[in-house]
Amino acid sequence: MKNRFDAEDVDAAAMLAELRHWVELETPTLDAARVNRLVDHVATLAQSFGLVVERLAGRDRLGDALIVRSAPPGPREEKGALILAHLDTVHPVGTLADELPWREAGERIYGPGIYDMKAGALMALYALKMAAQQPGPDFLPTTIVFAPDEETGSVTSKDMIVREAEQAKFVLVVEPARDGGKIVTARKGVGVFDIHVKGRPSHAGSKPLEGRSAIKEAARIVLALDALNDPARGVTVTTGTIRGGSARNVVPEHCALQVDFRIADMIGADEIVKAIRAIGSSDPDIKVEIIGGLNRPPFVQSERSKKLFDHTARLGAALGLTVEGVFTGGGSDGNFTAAADLPTLDGLGADGAGAHTHEEYILKASVPVRTALIANILDTARAVAL
Ligand SMILES: [Zn+2]
Secondary structure, three states: OOOOOOHHHOOHHHHHHHHHHHHHOOOEOOOHHHHHHHHHHHHHHHHHOOOEEEEEOOOOOOOOEEEEEOOOOOOOOOOEEEEEEEOOEOOOOOOOOOOOOOEEEOOEEEOOOHHHHHHHHHHHHHHHHHHHHOOOOOOOOEEEEEEOOHHHOOOOOHHHHHHHHOOEEEEEEOOOOEOOOEEEEEEOEEEEEEEEEEOEOEEOOOOHHHOEOHHHHHHHHHHHHHOOOEHHHOEEEEEEEEEEOOOOOEEOOEEEEEEEEEEOOHHHHHHHHHHHHOOOOOOOOOEEEEEEEEEEOOEOOOHHHHHHHHHHHHHHHHOOOOOOEEEEOOOOOHHHHHHOOOOEEEOOOOOEEOOOOOOOEEEOOHHHHHHHHHHHHHHOOOOOOO
């Protein structure tokens, strides 16, 4: 497969100047006004690239979703390419001024959300600009979805992503690359549970025997959850938060747990959901309420996803990139499209490290070459046999 675009065709200087602006507009998921400020900017930039912009008003007090297309939407005979990106980050406003300023150090550039995933989102936009400007014969209509809420589970974006995926031949996710530039070919599924334990309060001194401790019951539940861990099968269950009690001298009435679980396949998912829901109360005077379930289904590499990977690896080799795949425990919006049986390739964003930490950085040199890789995938979209 011959590449139309090389790393040298990418205007890396313009991209890095643009990236700095994206990073400096801090966009924590729950700050809709700030997310929307970046949406404004990306929409204007996309229009200046000759792309078609559609904006969906935010729901649940979250920011707007932005859809950027190479051609106006509408029914067409041939399915296109879909790229998934998100504009929100996990970093609160002020991270830039305090713990993680924009900083260039040798090959690295640090900044909040730069690696997860403002660089990848920007790379998708520039790759589409390159591939769509004078489209080759194998270019297919391409859509980029910029979600506003990926970091909190894409609750308001999921339906829109699944809808766009119905028009897609394949899906590229520009989440960060892993472990030295690897792309992501499979991900664990992710689920969440909220557990609320209601006991009976009483005075810890004068009437201790009348109380039913919600904290004690919750402690039993935490250990029961922990016993469900099965790393060999890719099953992890973590009680991430616990909150309970009202005062030192009161047998506690309430205790609440937030639980995260990860599984490698749907069989594991069904088992874990069943097992967690079956954790009941050990005492008739204590009520245990368990709410939740699977949020992102497991992303298992299908035959067709493997073909998309092989195609990408060939394009990468011609750019001097060794494209390797990796299985990761973190979920992404690629989980939705892979579970809908669409060929999906993830981790096509920038190389770097430190996602969700104060050491978050990208490797500068990965931006132009991986932008060219994405542009070449789009440029050969019709030719790839899936
Ligand atoms: Zn991300």
